[in-house]
Amino acid sequence: MRLTPAERRRSQRIHVQIPMFVRGTDSAGLEFLDLTKTLDISATGAYLASPRAIRTNEVINLTIPAPSSPSATLPAETPPIAARVRRHRALDGFHLLGVEFLKALD
Numbered sequence: 001m002r003l004t005p006a007e008r009r010r011s012q013r014i015h016v017q018i019p020m021f022v023r024g025t026d027s028a029g030l031e032f033l034d035l036t037k038t039l040d041i042s043a044t045g046a047y048l049a050s051p052r053a054i055r056t057n058e059v060i061n062l063t064i065p066a067p068s069s070p071s072a073t074l075p076a077e078t079p080p081i082a083a084r085v086r087r088h089r090a091l092d093g094f095h096l097l098g099v100e101f102l103k104a105l106d
Contacts (some may be wrong), residue, residue, distance in 0.1 A: 003056070011043040022050060023058035045083070045100040053095045058085045060090070060099070081105070 018038045026032050036050040046062070054060060061080035087098035 001073070005042070013033040013042040013047075015040045019065060020048070021063045021065070022048070022052075022054075022060050024054060024058060026052070027036060027055060043101075043105045045098065048097045048099060049099050050095045053088060053090065054085050054097060056085050056088055059083070059102070060085065062099075 016038065018041065020036050020038060022034045022036050023034075024032060032052065033034045034050060034052050036048050039047045039049055041047075060083055062081050062083055063070040066078070082102040083099035084102060085097055086098075086100050
C-alpha cells in the first residue's frame with residue numbers, strides 16, 4: 001500500500017503566511033539575513049518562499065519578528081528555530097524551500 005504525501009506527514013500542516021527572518025551561510029561562505037514568509041507550517045517543518053536559493057541539507061535559523069513594544073520585557077523576535085533545507089524549487093523569481101525543524105515545535 002502506498003501512502004500519499006499527506007498521509008506520510010508526522011504532523012498536520014497549516015496553510016498560513018508568517019513573516020520570518022532566515023539566517024544562514026550562502027554558497028560563498030558569507031552570512032546572510034533575509035526576510036521571507038511561510039506558505040505553510042507544522043510542528044516539524046515549514047514551506048517557505050525565499051528571495052535566496054539555499055542548498056539542500058543546509059542548516060538555517062528561522063526567527064519570527066515581533067511587533068515593536070514599549071515594554072523592554074518583551075523580545076523583539078522569537079528564539080531561533082534551527083531547520084535543515086530538505087527541498088528547493090525556483091519559481092517566478094522566488095525560491096520555495098521545504099525545511100525540517102531540527103527540534104519539533106511544542
